[in-house]
Amino acid sequence: MDSLANKIPELKFSSNAEEIPWDNAVVWTIMPRVGPRVYEWIDAEHIRYVSWTNGIVNIMPENNSILSDKCQCIVLPSGFVWVGRKVKVS
Numbered sequence: 001m002d003s004l005a006n007k008i009p010e011l012k013f014s015s016n017a018e019e020i021p022w023d024n025a026v027v028w029t030i031m032p033r034v035g036p037r038v039y040e041w042i043d044a045e046h047i048r049y050v051s052w053t054n055g056i057v058n059i060m061p062e063n064n065s066i067l068s069d070k071c072q073c074i075v076l077p078s079g080f081v082w083v084g085r086k087v088k089v090s
Contacts, residue, residue: 010046010067014039026050026059027082042067042074049088057081 014020015036020027027041046065051058059074061067067074083089 008066008070010042010061010065012041012043021084022082023084024086025082025084026057026076026087027084028057028076029080044084044087047087049090050083051090052081052083057083 012025015038017039020039020041021043024044025041026044026047027039029037029039031037042059046062046067048060048062050060055077057076059076061071061074
C-alpha cells in the first residue's frame with residue numbers, strides 16, 4: 001500500500017481507527033493474514049459522489065483530484081465499506 005499511496009496521495013491508510021476521519025471519508029478495510037486490520041480511505045474533498053448497488057460501492061473522483069487523472073471510478077466489492085455522513089451520495 002505504501003507505493004500506491006506515494007503515487008496517489010489521496011488514498012490514505014492506517015491500522016489505527018482513531019486516525020480516520022469517519023464523518024468525512026469513504027473507508028474500507030482489509031484483514032491481512034498476519035497483523036492488525038488495515039483501514040484505507042479517501043477524504044470527501046476528493047470525492048464527487050458515491051453510489052452503491054447490491055453491495056458494490058462506486059466512488060467517482062472529484063474533477064480536480066489527482067484520482068481523476070488516473071481513473072474514472074473506484075469500485076469496491078462488498079465487505080466493510082463505511083460512507084461518512086458528510087460524503088456526497090447519489
